[in-house]
Amino acid sequence: MSNVAVIGSQWGDEGKGKIVDVLSSEADMVVRFQGGHNAGHTLVIDGVTYKLHLLPSGIVRPGKMSIIGNGVVVDPKALLEEIETVKGQGVDVSEDNLLLAENATLILPVHPALDIAMEEARGAKKIGTTGRGIGLAYEDKVARRGIRVCDLAHSDHLKERIENMLDHHNVLLKGMGAEEMKVTDIYDELMGMADQILSYSGVAWKAIDDADKAGKKILFEGAQGHFLDVDHGTYPFVTSSNTVAAQAAAGAGVGSKKIGYVLGITKAYTTRVGSGPFPTELHDDIGEEIGKKGHEFGTSTGRKRRCGWFDSVLVRQAIKTGGIDGIALTKMDVLDGFDEIKVCVAYDLNGERIDYLPASTVDQANIKPIYETIPGWKDTSQGARSWADIPAAAVKYVRHIEELIEAPVALLSTSPDRDDTILMQDPFRA
């Protein structure tokens, strides 16, 4: 029996929320370990849609413990609002099923303000961030001026920390012609939320260790995706955290051996929101059709996602560099009905065939996908719950993907509904 980490193997939006929800029926504890409310995880349960950003997906299941680990950047206002929203949908959220790491870094109003101002200043070269202040909060953490959940318990200390932070940021805001922030405004807002936030806070690493010692099953829930990783992604068009499974150890406070099986959530095609290289992007009717059929709009920002064919070079690289053991293939049904389907099997870089994504932004912009064309299928795979219900050509597509990416498909998802899932290999028992 092992723990499981669920990771996006492309540029996020692979359908992690549903898969975490499916697996959380078996897990006792669900742990977020990086990112913040830039994430958007959609769960559909008995016809009710839940859109989660900061709360671990296990929250919607009664009896599961949800942990927001120290590697997450937490906007306290957004967290309290999200708790209220899901409570309004009938979900029980209390100190009994939600624990916020006392050493998690906070996102304060100065962070989104700067995020947005900096994106504006970048003009055409913008990253396309979610505008939530994620990168700025991580910058502060690394620069050792971050404010953490535990600081809310010490009001004088908190004020000093805010002063220290604003000494830095107000220079930037002034330089960009934006309004400077006042210490008292941030302090008063934080103190107004402190009791509520602190009621959820505690020693998260200890709770995880206790659960592990008691033989409980732990699910580590990644956000974003492999190619948004600050080291392994399409830098600088990335998020500001490590999104790979190894980050679960540092971002939750567990030893790396505890992570267990790494499940890479992978869409049967490719999408991306925001700017940056995307070798298999389609700028034609097929791209539009995939977007329409797949409802490809961001959960967090509502932005239209860019769409393209499956890129086996990218996913294989995510498997190798991220330690992914098997994948969950999602949204297969979106490919139903196409006469033919293309799969990228290599890139052409200035006339040379390469089988990896080069690190340079210039090379990434210049590579051309080399495709294999395979027959499509007319029957639907939507809602299939067994292999027998999948069109033969779709089964062939899945098998071919397995060969190309050098990893097994452990799970196949055929609709947003948690029951429309075919399990080939149970990650907790692999």
Ligand code: IMP
């Ligand atoms: P940030 O994380 O808001 O700084 O945005 C950096 C990049 O990551 C942008 O291209 C965003 O669109 C992308 N991004 C951040 N969170 C997600 C997500 O949950 N899904 C997909 N893309 C994301």
